[in-house]
Amino acid sequence: MRRALEWVLGLTSFAAGAVDITSFAKLGGVLASAMTGNVALLGLYIGRDSAAAALGSLVALIAFIAGTAAGAWAARQRAQMSAIRLLLAAELVLLVSGAVLWLLTGQPHAGMNGDAVIALLASAMGLQIIVGRQLNLSGVPTVVFTSTLTNIVTGVTEALANGTWRIPVDMKRQIASLVLYFCGALAAGILVYAATPAIMFLPVAAVGVALVLLVV
Numbered sequence: 108m109r110r111a112l113e114w115v116l117g118l119t120s121f122a123a124g125a126v127d128i129t130s131f132a133k134l135g136g137v138l139a140s141a142m143t144g145n146v147a148l149l150g151l152y153i154g155r156d157s158a159a160a161a162l163g164s165l166v167a168l169i170a171f172i173a174g175t176a177a178g179a180w181a182a183r184q185r186a187q188m189s190a191i192r193l194l195l196a197a198e199l200v201l202l203v204s205g206a207v208l209w210l211l212t213g214q215p216h217a218g219m220n221g222d223a224v225i226a227l228l229a230s231a232m233g234l235q236i237i238v239g240r241q242l243n244l245s246g247v248p249t250v251v252f253t254s255t256l257t258n259i260v261t262g263v264t265e266a267l268a269n270g271t272w273r274i275p276v277d278m279k280r281q282i283a284s285l286v287l288y289f290c291g292a293l294a295a296g297i298l299v300y301a302a303t304p305a306i307m308f309l310p311v312a313a314v315g316v317a318l319v320l321l322v323v
Contacts, residue, residue, distance in 0.1 A: 108188075111320045112242050113280065115191070118317040119235050119249040120284040121203075122310035124291025126228050129306050132299045135227050137163040140232035140250045142171055144258070154207035159218075163225050170226040174201075174233020184238055188321065194238045195318040200315055206307035231310075245277035247284045255281045 123140045130139035136152075137160070138145040145164050152161035181197070182190040205227035212220040232250055239249035247255055261277045274282075291309065298306035 111322050112244060114320050115195070115238070115244055115317040116244050116247055116249060116280065117193075117283055117287045118313045118320075119238060120181055120247070120252075120287040121291035122313040122317075123232060123235065123293075124248050124288040124293075125295040125306075125309035125313065126232060126291075127300065128292045128295035129309070130225060130228055132220050132227075132296070133306070135160050135163045136165045137225055139167050139171070139225060139228040140235070142168060143251065143253065156178075157291055163222055167225050167229040168224045170229035171233040174230035175236055176233075177230075178234040178237030182241055185245075191238055191241045192233050192318065192321050194241065195277065195314060195321065198231045198234040198238070199314050201227050201234070202311045205231070206311055209307045210304055228310075231314075234235075235314075245280040247281055249284065252288055255285055259285065 126139045127141055130137045136147065136148060145167050149161060149164035149168065152158075152164055178194050178197075181193055185193070205224050208220065208224055208227065212224075236248050236250040239247060242249075246258065259278060259281050262275070262281075266272055266274075291313070295306055295309055298309070
């Protein structure tokens, strides 16, 4: 079961990378999972009086908060595996809904349809950060990776200072998660360049496989 949880950690990290690039490149410069960057962008958009972009970032922030709150509430008093399965299933429903809306409305870039897709993606990422907490593996949240990168750098620095070069299990997971986040972003970037609507199904596939691993 521990191995399955590690796969879930990696697959959800991949999904977050794909969602961030999709929302940023196709939905008006919004980050649907990286809320620190999204809040900074919100300040930028307000400062330059870009109402549509600011609204998209605000929608993402509110939806992420709502998803996180809903995930925390749903996970209360549930066993670890039950909570993770429930949260992943709910996240998958939101991602599939976003992908379907994306296809039905002709890949929206702005307006109400675009904001609706942003809301679905960001709320899914809010649920996913609670999945990361429930996984409780090496402190990797699967959504925001600044702290993960910090842990990797400090771990390597301490190892070099101590004259040892043995990579702990926690650091291996942290490195793998960061790499998979980048891989998700890279895969989405390639699909953005190819201008294919299949881009929305990258996170759907990753989270779907993660859920199947836990159910099977």
